[in-house]
Amino acid sequence: MRKKIVAGNWKMNKTLPEAIELTKEIKSNIEGKENSDVVVVLAPPSINLSAVSHELNEMTGVHAAAQNCSEHASGAYTGEVSTEMIKSTGAEFVIIGHSERREYFGESNELLAQKTDAVLESGLSPIYCCGEVLEERKSGEYASVIASQVDKGLFHLSAEAIKNVVIAYEPVWAIGTGETASPEQAQEVHQLIRKQLAGKYGDEVAASVSILYGGSVKPANAKELFAQEDIDGGLIGGASLKAADFSAIIDSF
Numbered sequence: 001m002r003k004k005i006v007a008g009n010w011k012m013n014k015t016l017p018e019a020i021e022l023t024k025e026i027k028s029n030i031e032g033k034e035n036s037d038v039v040v041v042l043a044p045p046s047i048n049l050s051a052v053s054h055e056l057n058e059m060t061g062v063h064a065a066a067q068n069c070s071e072h073a074s075g076a077y078t079g080e081v082s083t084e085m086i087k088s089t090g091a092e093f094v095i096i097g098h099s100e101r102r103e104y105f106g107e108s109n110e111l112l113a114q115k116t117d118a119v120l121e122s123g124l125s126p127i128y129c130c131g132e133v134l135e136e137r138k139s140g141e142y143a144s145v146i147a148s149q150v151d152k153g154l155f156h157l158s159a160e161a162i163k164n165v166v167i168a169y170e171p172v173w174a175i176g177t178g179e180t181a182s183p184e185q186a187q188e189v190h191q192l193i194r195k196q197l198a199g200k201y202g203d204e205v206a207a208s209v210s211i212l213y214g215g216s217v218k219p220a221n222a223k224e225l226f227a228q229e230d231i232d233g234g235l236i237g238g239a240s241l242k243a244a245d246f247s248a249i250i251d252s253f
């Protein structure tokens with residue numbers, strides 16, 4: 001069966017001591033719940049990835065993630081971070097195509113397909129983000145926008161490769177706005193994505209891919225969202241910066 005995942009995207013927050021402190025708090029909230037089948041992922045800014053990984057010290061069920069990576073393996077790309085560098089910190093996941101990367105850094109589906117390849121080639125798992133903006137939700141275009149993001153970013157992959165991909169549906173209008181997609185709205189899109197996966201790779205592969213919901217997930221709404229059949233967890237922004245809230249979201253399964 002597919003994994004349940006709760007991933008915290010810290011975005012551009014937390015200095016080194018703050019990142020270590022937050023990791024320690026989250027760790028101590030999780031410790032003693034070793035039976036939990038929820039995979040926890042912490043995505044600090046890349047400069048603190050190594051420290052967070054070190055702090056996790058290969059703790060079972062908790063992994064570090066990068067928020068972005070270069071599509072290139074190495075070389076003269078000032079300011080960039082490669083997937084091998086990410087891997088060498090002990091991190092196991094890389095968030096790819098977050099809407100802030102798409103919007104503020106002009107990342108296209110084509111570029112994200114290359115980044116996804118780089119992540120998989122290093123033996124890491126991409127958390128591939130997709131989601132519509134408000135106008136696309138209102139005009140009803142959202143289904144085709146998301147289908148195109150999934151198709152262009154991921155459907156060049158083999159069935160074996162896509163099993164290592166996690167997909168995150170994050171409606172842009174719900175990110176950091178306090179406005180969450182209703183469980184029904186989220187479930188509708190998750191089911192569409194899973195159907196799309198089934199159409200391309202078959203039912204068995206589609207059933208094995210975890211699809212996370214992101215966009216103003218908090219302790220008060222996580223339970224209802226995670227109860228939906230095709231919602232396998234969350235990608236959490238704001239609420240992942242407070243250990244108590246993040247831990248309550250993990251406990252919402």
Ligand code: PGA
Nearest residue numbers: 175176215216236237238
């Ligand atoms: P949010 O962010 O939880 O603060 O809405 C989610 C995300 O951007 O991944």
